[in-house]
Amino acid sequence: MIRRLALVALLASPACSAQPQAQSQPANGDAAASGQAFVPPQPASASKPVPKNAPQDASIKNVPATAGKANLPATAQPFTIQKIGQFEEPFGMEFLPGGGLLVTEKAGALKLRHADGSVVTVSGVPKVEPGGQGGLLDVAIAPDFADSKYVYLTYSEPGEKGSALALARGTLATPNPARAALQNVSVLWRSGSNGPGGQFGARVAFSPDGQYLFLSSGERQRFSPAQDPEQLLGKILRLTLDGKAAPGNPMYAEGGVRAMTWSTGHRNPYGLAFAPDGRLWETEMGPRGGDELNLIEAGKNYGWPVVSNGDNYSGQPIPDHPSKPEFEAPKLWWNPSISPGGMIIYTGDLFPQYKGSAFLAALSGQALIRVELNGATARPAEQWDMGARIRDVIQAPDGAIWLLQDDGALDRLTPKG
Ligand SMILES: [Ca+2]
Numbered sequence: 001m002i003r004r005l006a007l008v009a010l011l012a013s014p015a016c017s018a019q020p021q022a023q024s025q026p027a028n029g030d031a032a033a034s035g036q037a038f039v040p041p042q043p044a045s046a047s048k049p050v051p052k053n054a055p056q057d058a059s060i061k062n063v064p065a066t067a068g069k070a071n072l073p074a075t076a077q078p079f080t081i082q083k084i085g086q087f088e089e090p091f092g093m094e095f096l097p098g099g100g101l102l103v104t105e106k107a108g109a110l111k112l113r114h115a116d117g118s119v120v121t122v123s124g125v126p127k128v129e130p131g132g133q134g135g136l137l138d139v140a141i142a143p144d145f146a147d148s149k150y151v152y153l154t155y156s157e158p159g160e161k162g163s164a165l166a167l168a169r170g171t172l173a174t175p176n177p178a179r180a181a182l183q184n185v186s187v188l189w190r191s192g193s194n195g196p197g198g199q200f201g202a203r204v205a206f207s208p209d210g211q212y213l214f215l216s217s218g219e220r221q222r223f224s225p226a227q228d229p230e231q232l233l234g235k236i237l238r239l240t241l242d243g244k245a246a247p248g249n250p251m252y253a254e255g256g257v258r259a260m261t262w263s264t265g266h267r268n269p270y271g272l273a274f275a276p277d278g279r280l281w282e283t284e285m286g287p288r289g290g291d292e293l294n295l296i297e298a299g300k301n302y303g304w305p306v307v308s309n310g311d312n313y314s315g316q317p318i319p320d321h322p323s324k325p326e327f328e329a330p331k332l333w334w335n336p337s338i339s340p341g342g343m344i345i346y347t348g349d350l351f352p353q354y355k356g357s358a359f360l361a362a363l364s365g366q367a368l369i370r371v372e373l374n375g376a377t378a379r380p381a382e383q384w385d386m387g388a389r390i391r392d393v394i395q396a397p398d399g400a401i402w403l404l405q406d407d408g409a410l411d412r413l414t415p416k417g
């Protein structure tokens with residue numbers, strides 16, 4: 001889903017202020033310069049069964065995390081909930097100009113819900129490999145959608161050696177309310193490292209200036225790729241709108257995977273959103289008791305799987321973040337887990353008291369969580385029990401908050417009273 005903020009292009013953006021550097025000949029041949037698609041790596045380890053536990057480093061002495069735990073007791077809901085739709089195993093959603101809503105269903109369907117509530121299936125969507133956490137995942141419209149009609153999709157793409165995360169783009173044609181089609185679809189980017197495992201991440205966010213596409217790529221339950229600079233797994237990537245390495249990236253001159261990498265050491269980043277001040281925030285599904293809210297900055301390493309404030313699901317400990325302070329610690333973390341899905345940073349008028357707050361969809365937490373952001377700091381503010389697994393959250397054009405439940409219900413939240 002696009003987390004673009006309307007008309008903030010003039011704001012200075014720390015996350016995208018890096019100036020394109022003059023590059024003579026980037027190592028490895030820059031895909032954008034050559035016009036050829038980057039061929040992602042296929043390490044032999046990718047096809048192995050996913051390991052049970054994070055690799056252990058006995059030399060690290062655990063220093064327990066003491067600050068930043070964000071779990072809150074549930075408080076009374078300040079909103080009225082109206083169910084306005086029903087989908088099948090949805091993952092992401094995105095508004096179109098005019099009030100239509102695109103919704104992805106993991107089995108592979110893209111739905112268009114018109115402003116009047118009627119729903120049509122969009123034809124022309126690429127073949128996906130559904131199952132587990134894979135399938136058709138995020139949907140986002142291009143910053144220049146009004147002219148280009150470009151729609152971006154992320155999904156697990158089937159392959160001979162197993163699935164991999166892919167980013168595709170097509171043009172949306174809606175000749176009449178009963179028909180919608182994605183046309184001229186091309187795959188812009190592939191993660192490579194085809195093989196087993198869920199945790200694709202797969203969230204798309206555009207920089208406030210509309211020039212760059214940020215993509216979260218999960219580590220596929222394989223742990224170590226998140227620290228491997230030669231794999232596109234477990235990273236936040238900063239790409240051009242054509243899916244190439246973006247000039248100005250920290251390792252742009254090195255070409256290949258490194259040239260695309262913005263930040264390293266992520267597990268399963270399901271939330272990615274720019275704040276009005278240009279900062280990029282990310283929610284990450286951690287291991288047991290290790291869910292994170294991170295402030296994403298260029299070139300930083302967020303520590304997975306070396307450190308986590310949670311532990312392996314088997315119970316085997318993982319050193320907490322303070323054990324290795326060279327890694328960027330989460331601003332907030334949750335134990336017990338909440339399993340964060342999508343995230344927005346609210347800018348609407350319907351809930352004026354929430355302007356600038358992040359809203360996190362919580363799956364296992366069955367909650368909507370509000371976090372107050374102030375510059376680089378985050379404070380847990382409220383946690384509302386929704387009685388259902390919340391997959392995604394989006395801000396509607398009128399400022400209402402819409403939620404997608406994991407069981408498919410689409411809910412509209414407006415102020416109570
Ligand atoms: Ca971390």
Ligand SMILES: [Ca+2]
Nearest residue numbers: 308309310318
């Ligand atoms: Ca730990």
